[in-house]
């Protein structure tokens with residue numbers, strides 16, 4: 001069996017929130033992350049996918065200790081950071097960074113771009129003012145922004161440019177692990193590809209480990225090495241991206257793949273459809289949490305919770321029938337993209353080095 005170098009690992013990780021209190025009775029508990037065991041391998045891009053509300057952002061924040069877990073451990077480089085003291089975490093913060101979905105809300109509108117990108121270096125007492133300026137200029141160039149932006153303010157930039165600023169700020173400390181919580185989903189499709197390509201190039205150049213939360217499975221297929229599929233606070237399937245897309249073992253994964261627009265992946269529609277109520281992490285179904293929506297459910301699914309078991313080389317699924325179901329993935333070959341997706345990314349890779357003039361601020 002191949003031994004992977006694990007940089008970040010969770011064990012039985014849980015995050016519970018107090019739900020809204022009803023008029024009568026007690027407030028119920030929201031089990032946003034419910035017993036997750038996850039290993040992130042050094043240097044990989046791991047995508048976490050799943051419907052809205054399944055706990056992706058909560059897991060992302062727990063991974064870099066932006067919030068403490070209710071239970072379980074988060075081990076970074078052999079050290080449990082789940083309940084680490086704030087001062088110790090401040091030191092580790094330079095290694096573990098976060099890219100937010102909406103860069104505008106995470107950028108202080110009263111700070112210039114130069115000050116915003118420099119700030120993490122000042123916090124970590126990096127070098128002299130001159131050293132920091134050199135680093136900021138280098139980072140701006142890497143994300144395709146000219147040095148002249150340093151005296152400008154966030155509101156002067158488009159969404160795509162602001163996300164480049166957010167990436168520069170996250171990467172300036174030389175982190176080892178970067179978590180992107182839907183880093184491109186608020187952007188126009190064309191700008192998405194630019195920002196994704198920047199992230200990919202930086203990952204390769206700087207040897208980063210990336211964990212990407214994404215809704216767009218075409219983006220996931222383009223970027224990720226491995227995928228973890230979440231449903232109601234749990235990981236229900238995990239595996240290498242091409243294998244998992246081509247040959248899903250969990251009906252929920254198959255339904256997510258079936259929902260990808262055909263043009264994006266060159267696939268036929270799969271028979272599996274995602275129907276029924278959206279997930280509610282307050283009233284969790286018994287047995288397999290997916291059973292009320294699963295067209296393959298049997299008696300055991302209603303009562304017994306399936307474990308995340310191995311289904312093949314580097315493949316895991318939490319389904320009682322994973323080894324007997326024949327589910328449809330996409331029709332395509334290996335890791336290659338459809339011509340449409342390939343063209344989209346090639347086009348914007350070429351464009352990504354070119355900054356739109358600052359006076360051509362777009363609405364993206």
Ligand SMILES: Nc1ncnc2c1ncn2[C@@H]1O[C@H](COP(=O)(O)OP(=O)(O)OP(=O)(O)O)[C@@H](O)[C@H]1O
Nearest residue numbers: 017018030032051052053054055056057058059281
């Ligand atoms: N601070 C909080 N207090 C109470 N409940 C919360 C809190 N943060 C998240 N939740 C709940 O936890 C569940 C998981 O939320 P989370 O934001 O992690 O989901 P998500 O998968 O990121 O969704 P989306 O795709 O919409 O961003 C949701 O039911 C959400 O309402």
Ligand code: SF4
Nearest residue numbers: 288291294301319320
């Ligand atoms: S365990 Fe049963 S209900 Fe759950 S995904 Fe598998 S077949 Fe469907």
Ligand SMILES: [Mg+2]
Nearest residue numbers: 056057058181
């Ligand atoms: Mg989220």
